[in-house]
Amino acid sequence: MFSLFLWPIIFLILVATVWIVALDEISDIRNNAEQDAMARAQSISRAYSEQLTRSVQQIDAVTLNVKYLWEKQGMDLDLREALRRGLLPPQLYITIVDRNGMGVTSSLGGAPIDVSDREYFQFHKAHQTMTLRVAPKLEVGRRSGKTIVRFTRRLETANGAFDGVITVGVDPTFLASFNDEGALNPHDFISIRHEDGALLVSEKGNNIRGSQVHINPPVFATDHGVMLMDADKYKDQDARILAWHKLMGYPLISYAGLSESDVLAKQKEVINSYRQFAELCTVLFLLIAAIGTCLSIRMAARKQQADEIRQTYQLAVDEAREGFFTMRALYRENGTVQDFVIEDCNTRGASMARYSKSSLIGKRLSEFSLLQDLETALSAFRHAMETGFFEDEFEVSAALPGAPQWVHRRLIRSGKGLAVTLRDISETKESERLLIKSANTDALTGLPNRYWLVNSLPTLLRVAGHRNKAMAVLFIDLDDFKQANDRFGHAVGDKLLKMAAERLKSVIRAGDEVVRLGGDEFTVLLSTIESTAEAERVASRITEAFTEPFRILGHSMNVGSSIGISLFPEDGLDADTLIQKADIAMYASKSDHKGIFRFYNDELYQSIRSKLDAEEELRYAIAKKQFFMVYQPRVDTRTGDIRGFEALVRWQHPTRGIVPPAQFIELAESTGSIVPLGSLVMDCVFRQIAAWQNMGETPVPISLNISPRQLDAGGVDQQIKDLMKRHKVSADLIEIELTESVMMSEVPAVIDQITAIRQMGIKLHLDDFGTGYSSLSRLQEIEMQVIKIDRAFVSRLGTSSQADVLVKTIVLMAKELDMSIIAEGVETIAQLETLQHLDCDEAQGYLIAKPVTAPEARKLLQQRRIFMHAENDALPV
Template sequence: MTSSTGDRGFAMAERKGSWGLNGLIVAFAALILAALWATTLNQIAHDRMVTKAAARQQAADLARAFDARLAERIERIDHGLKHIRREMAGGPGLVPGRLAEFAKVVTDSALIQIAVFDAQGRLVDSTLPHAKGDNFSDRDYYLAHRNPSAGGAEDRLLIGRPALGRISQRWTLHFSRRIESAEDGFLGVLMIAIDPFAFSHLADDLPIGEEGAVSIVGSDRAIRMIHTRRDDPLRRGWIGRELPGDRPQFDPTRPTADVVRLHSTIDARPFMVAYRWMDNQPLIVLVHLSETEIFGRVNERAEFLLTAVTGMSGIILLFAAGLAVLGRRQHRARLDLAAANHLLRENERVLEQRVAERTVALERSNRHVHTLAYHDTLTGLPNRTLFADRAAHALRGGARDARKLAILFLDLDQFKTVNDTLGHPVGDELLVAVAGRIRQAVRPADTVARMGGDEFVVIAEGIASANDAAHVAERIMAAVGTPLSLGGRPLNISLSIGIAVFPDDGGDVPTLLKNADTAMYAAKTAGRNTARFFSAAMSMAAEQRLGMELALRRALERQEFTLVYQPKIALASGRLCGVEALLRWRHPERGWVPPAEFIPFAEEIGLIEQLGAWVLDQACRAIAGWDDTRFGPLSIAVNVAAAQVNRGDLAAVVDGLTRQHRIDPGRLEIEVTETAVIADTDRALATLNRLRSLGVAVALDDFGTGYSSLMYLRRLDIDTIKIDRSFLMNAHVDSRDGEIVRLIIRMAQTLHLSVVAEGVETEEHVAFLKDAGCDMIQGYLVARPMPLADLQDWIAAGHSAGSRPPPKLTLVSR
């Protein structure tokens, strides 16, 4: 009985010891599992926190970049609205047919329509086919401008809700301004309709992911535009619809720019959303980054880690159970635990490495987004946005410390010629090279920005006087003026620079920039490759320049140009052998405008090609309408500009006009100057050779005034040379000018070319030219320029006799 009791006591002690050992094993296993799971869950939470912070910053930077691009696009549209409104205010008022002359100002590629409505909402004019008088008084933009107190549209840009255009039948976004006068008050509304889908291109290069989106929403909660990386008809179908009013971006108590977590109104998916109210417009820019994509990698790592930890937990539990049941296998259990710990550490190392890689990728993406928002992608210089920020900061510092600073507006001379002749890739290389030279020429503290195209701006801070700004301009011109080689060709580049000084020439950035731009145009006018300081007189000159450009363009549309003709005669026989026609412009207010004033200006603003085409058309029309029976056959020589020879397809234009008017190309002659040939020799020679192949004659005008007359005379296949009037003025009394004229005539005779002397005004001129052997003469001694009808009377009065060579009509655009 005692033995039995002892056995039971031993058994109880053994069980107690077994339970104590099992308790220790369970406690130890629980401690390990708790530590393992705490570490794992803490790592997962840390990864999500880091990823979330990086995504919030990226979304905010993307919203800021898109906001800057959208603001610039809206500013260009509003500039067009203001310009058209000013032009209309200076005319007869709201009358049909005027928009066509102003529509060229608005160059936005997404333009659908420009329209004007009167005070009753009736359509007055439109750039699309329409029915006059259609009523649009129910449109939101009309109502807002008609009742400014209710709609808040008192003389400001209004951006309406997307609507299906009644005329265009396309989804449009209306940009409008109120038209009014001090006497009559509200007169109507000027509206520009833009394709809302075109704004999507502003976000093409933003890294928003496959599921992300960029949208524009108005303060009225209506969606103006939605951009997605892939085609998403479901989201695009929401354009024009309203978002719920409880969204954070509509809460007036919240910041104007923030990043929040939202579920999509369209498909309820979670997004990280950065919203940003625009500074000057009741619009909100929203950037949606999909949480699925943001946390995709993190979730994959978390799933991997949880799977590994779960496995490790199972191993630990099995190990603990085996230890409790089979104490003899403690050594093996310790080995398994060590292996499990090693695997866990390896997994942690792999996870830490992947998180570090993701962090580096996010930082690189953030830097790229920042560069896109504030720097020019071609040259790496600060862009317009960063320039405005630095300029405002510099002005605040200058005003605080009573220091001067200068804004230098730089524009490359003849950059368009480089692009047209050598191609845009070479033009881009030139811009990069010039940007580098400008940076090297200024001080490290100065800001160099590219404003677009071939325009650059320099902010020179801390100058003592205007002379310091002039020294900066001189260093820049010297650096840029050093010859360089691009595209296998040596290039000599120059700059025109305009300078505005703070505070003398303006107290804010827009005013200083505008005045510096005005001074730059004054430098262009002064002959280029120079610098000019702004003055009040320049502002008036800029307005006059704009007025001249508009007047020239209207003159072409209103047929204000005309031609007058000056006869030419054969010196040997005295018979008529041709006429020269000169271009004249009768301005409705100024009267006759001198050709020397408007022809060079037309070349400068790029209108000379259109004007030259009009001259060619009038020449062919004159030939087609000429009465050969009464007056004899007529051939016409047209003086063309360098731009027609080197940029346009002159031969194709001539061929088309001769076919259109059904005339013989042999009755047309083209006159070119040496300047036109020197500008782009290969292209000019190819153009003239093609004209010759059509049967058109070619003459070299103003011979002897260029730099390479003999060389190009040798290379050109021409019929006639014209001696410039400057050689004839003193040829009969000055031995040097006389010998030059005789030499030109002898050389032309040797080459079997005809010679025409211009500017013959006295009998002494005639006697000298006849003795020198000249073929033809023209000038006031023969006849003054006259209209075509008077020319026919002049011929009928006896100045055309017998059989004679076909008379030549030369249309001169200068």
């Protein structure tokens, strides 16, 4: 009877217990699923945020690089060319807009576009902020025609004035890409919003349709977090766990939404299995109540199964790659933790500690070194006992062979002790170290690079400031490196840079640093100096070291160094200021005389600033076409008939009036602005010839001066060909004047352009003959048709028999070579008569006529003659 009542009671107790446990487990599963989903949503959001941050930082770095190139090259910067050379990422649409809103250059190419009405242009024009800005909403790019997320950065002149905008258009799909999209369930999504609320990248997931699934934009009150949003907040009526992260330093919020139905769907089988298990247990317990023997047998079987599971678990723990310890705390009488004793550990943990498993169990922490000194280890263990958790990474002190060098440690309180996990992370730390070294090292020379300088110089300055010590920054540019690189090729150029780096390292002091900024620019940091004399000595050693030619692959190259020096704290307290001022001083030394060094001073800055302002003013004048042409006639020395005009450029300055060529041509040559100016001049001349033809005039040939820099830039022959076709101007109305230095050039590209111009039927003039290094053989090779005698010889005609003989010799030589002769700078009747006597073909100068405007030149064309032969006793017309 006892058994009869005992088993039903046991049955009821067991059934009740099973159902209570099952329902509790189901509740825990639901709660754990939501907690896990929140953790997973935060993890996905964090990963997406980190990936997005790297993408935006890349865009940020690209705008800084483009800004730097713009400040260095200005209007000469060609983003399309930079893209072709791989200097810009192809997935970014980059454009530079000037201060008036006109596109200057773009990686997409095409004609300039006016964007002055765009919001981002108005914003940067009104706000003096240099940080990267993200447009608050999506835009359609006028050049690309695509929907883009726009990033912009303000450009400024050296005095802080607005100078334009760098704009980077990014396809939203570039920002939407996520490396771990496989972690998303069918109804999950990830997205990006501007902190103002606008959706920048569509919410996307396997089963999401449309640009967004939210009915109303979500509100994010904090920089990061997680929350459960009800089903009525979504178009598909599916509740979601939403996690978000705001990007550090950027107005963007990335977020991930995990479908609650998807989360619980994975648990349905488990929940159903618990219910089925409870139902099965009910049936089984009913049978057990009837047959007690079967119950005993089942209990024995379960015990055996538990033992097997325990043994399997122990085996798995022992073979794990992580070290596990269970440690019990030992307390003092006052209740504080005194020590810890090891109650159990796995084989891996004992191996990491350099002990056997049997010898460790029962030992106190104070009796051996668990990869760390005792006081530090006890501090971590006590902290874990107080707070319940502690996690860190530490470098193993005095690591033995085979022992880990870096260990990740996790301590979790369990009752009156701790569960300790140790993982060897030595390989990961070594990879991090190598990665950091690679990021801070120039791949070619092995020197620290610009990234290292930007991150390390501020620290060095702070240390020097705290110690009340002075420092010096030397900015070094290699003289004539580009010529050597162009002449002998990039392989020799790279070898030259390596040798230059070695020379720099060989002459600096111990403790100083040599940094390669890029190209042929280096920086030397003198960490501590007592006086400027120390900086002078180092600079002198560098200058002297570079006087020795470099010998590479049988070539001897003379490459000097121009050095600019700035001093801390006299010239500045921050890294950017010191580098900028050292750069200014270097620029001055290169301008004055290559191969010297200069210290920075304010007068130097003002001088360079004036020159830079002049360069900027000239570039602006060319862009705004503030130039016009005048025409000086050439006449037959016998008849006075007009044989042609020489086109001369003048600058119509808005405030200074007409600026003569002597005040801007040399500047244009030195800065390279002569190239766009030359193109402007050619276009003006061809238009004028076409205009005279349309007026019914019979034009005479007009000669154009072509600069060596234009030929170096290339494409002059094609420009002339295009202008002739566009304006319908024949080759006999155009003549080209070249200097002797161009004629002596051995550059194949220059020679090819001159040959192509000659083959079009255009006459070539050799300008200023006798003042350079002319070669008679080269005259024949290039087939010059006209020689222009320099005014220096013409001015002495009639006053010096030697001058008369020299001019006569030039005339006779030209006649023998079947070339025409033009005398420049004819200012007196005596000079003209001497030229007539010497049988010179044409004359040009103030005696004949000064340069005149196009309308006045037209009158001369109609007149056709400027003077009559003196033998007829006729005065000049």
